[in-house]
Amino acid sequence: MLVFRTRTADAGSAAFWAFLVAYSVSSFGTFLNLIALSLFTLEVTGGPVGLGAVMAVRVGSGLLSGVLAGKLAARFDRRRLMVCADLAQATAMIVLGIAGRAAGLGGLMVAAAVLGVGNTVFSVSLRTSVPAMVGQEHRVRANGRLVAGRSLGTVLGYASAPVVVLAGGFEAAFLVNAASFLVSAAVLWILPLRTNVSGQDEGSVPSTGPRSPALAGLPLAVLALVLIRGSDAFGSASHNVALPIHAGTEWPGAPYAFMSWFWTAWAIGSIAVQWVVRRMDRGGGVRLDERVFAAGTVLMSVAFVVAFTGLPVPVLVAVLFVAGLADGLTEVAYLSRLQAAPEAERARLFGLSATAETAGFAAGMATCGLVLEVASPPVVVAAYHCLPVLVAGIVLLRIRGRQVSKKGS
Template sequence: MGGQVGGVDWRFRAIVSACAMSGYGNYLNLIALSLFSYDVTGTAFGVGAVMALRLFSGFLAGLAAGALSARVARRTMMISADVAQAAAMIVLALCVSRVPLWLLACAVVVLGAGNTFFTVALRSAVPVMVGQDARSHANGLLVTARSFATVLGFASAAPVIGLGGYTAAFAVNAASFAVSATALLVLRPRTDEAGAGDSEEDAEPDGRSSAGPLLPRSCRIRVRDAMAGVSTLLLGMILLRGTDALASASHNVALPVVAHTTAPSGPAVFMAQFWVAWAIGTLLAHQVLKRRRDAAPWGERAFAVGTCLMSLSFVIAFAGLPTPALIVAAASAGFADGWTEIIYTSRLQAAPDRQRSRLFGWSATAEQSGFALGTVAAAAALEVLPALAVVTAFHSAAVFAALFLLFVIATRGGTAAPSSSTSEEGGSTSEEDGEDTHGTRTGARPLPRA
């Protein structure tokens, strides 16, 4: 079944470049849409409500993504998400002078759900596109591309909006989605394993495939069936990822406050220095990890340790350091961020094909809900507490969660993640078991982590 298909070749690099274009448009749009939402609603509460709606739609999409990918080819899922988001942005661009609130709400729902569907499909498809042995390197390329897209998107938002208004910003975002969809249409990457739905571990206890129609049954049975075959440590990693998203919301909310306090004459320069240093750190993480054949054998432990380092680095970055030390702290946070992203994604990708989509759907749900809750709670806390205290409190939760995961790993003797997915019932998906066919299945990456 799913094995090595040629590694990270020019075709995959082209897809990464297209995804980077789409990411650039997304991060530019985060600023443009926030400002535009204020113009439409006229209140800060309205802006928060629009952001909450976008995150909530992503949360719901995460719950549905695993089931949807069992019925629709991942490539189709990604193209559909890009086309839907491009259409939403075109509508906003054309109606920018007279957008009713209901239309803005519809657009942010499409953006939130579309981003989640695309991310889940892409992450779960990476082992099929490049092979299990090359997935860590492929994830590193995606993380690096995302980092630069984040910095460029945030940095160019002001000049794009200043020169062309919201119409230009929304048009650029729509074009970025079109580039991504076109690349997927033209390059036609193989994103699904043939016969992936026939593995025993995807079957229900009564013999029906989990990809089949959902039957009337209690919520408890559905949850039990969905979690069948998923290890406790994998669930622990997903929960830690959600806790980390909650912690990350604190510094995303606090950074503009600190920038205006520390550098009132140039807050944008302060934030640019921070994000550029962060991006360089993520790039270094990829350079370190790609020198290993595969990062998965020490995935859980390395992921937990990296989360601790990332949280500690962000806390230090908000301690009022001089600029050189701040840059070092931000780069350290970026390194740990890239490290954890690559290892976490690679570890989940080691799961069997159908289980992989479900895991990434849960992960998206955990991250969206954690970030949404963290954004609201951090914003409220910053009204009465200094930024350092807020960031410290939130990231302490991530550190304690990571330490608990390390404790669980130690008491269980640790587990080595497989370098390729192998079902317990005996269905290996490594390349030694045979070549993949090139069919697709038929039938029934928010804000930056830093």
């Protein structure tokens, strides 16, 4: 296969745009698969116990592979890691698409494990690679476009899942997902994009903090951001689990239509982030720093809580647009801040981040269903989003305290 010499592009180069399209296609396939695989598992196993087992394997494998993915991304060529992750996931989907129901619960659990590990390795490798791909000075804009592309793929994947399954069955959905992974792998292999930097790069984060083996040498300020991110994932699990129940209450005759409105409005806000980031990047006024990340997390949580209060559709759409905008802005700020770390440290941070995010989401998913048995969706969503608001609020107060002390000295 033809492979071009690698080089650093910028966020507006043809090579980066080609990768962005491929990444969006891969995201589309992934979120199409989330719906199709869940429904297929219910059909094969005949109940929620089997579905719970498969989802536990998928989430658990992603959780356990987070730190390992960081080590791999620090030691090996990240382009090859991402290509291998795509090919492994494509193979799992092709086997599942051909085998169909004959795969059984065992085959589903193997596929779920491959998807969990593959997604984590790809995500950690990509996030670590962005400064090498486009240069440190262009990473913020590149992150904005990647977030927008994934959000678009997310909504299209969710929306098309019923259509694809009805038209061609679950096997067709799995093969479409496999094709999306193959597109991503092929584009990554061919494009002249750097993913690794030899020697020391210009990223710099002070190395002070805990002494435990997993966290040794990592700065406390950055670890605080990872903690916010994990708590945010915990809160986000609540509105993901509660939404189908809430949709059935709000629009009993068309709950799926309500969910489509919900996620489409959120996605539009998330996609709009790239324009906000571009204006901020050009203006040089407001920096996407820790304060923006923490404040954006609070705004996003409040917006999701308000979205479950039975609002009229126009107001709901506006609130969800704000939630999507805050969601996208916090992700861009978070990724850009961690990418400012030195090359060797960056991969560890993103591996740790993947573990924290998956652990938070898994804890939220595991407990939220039980809480929904005794409380309504609005109450559950509000309670769960209290954690990220509390953690982000504490971090904001500490940042404010440091600024005051610096001015006083």
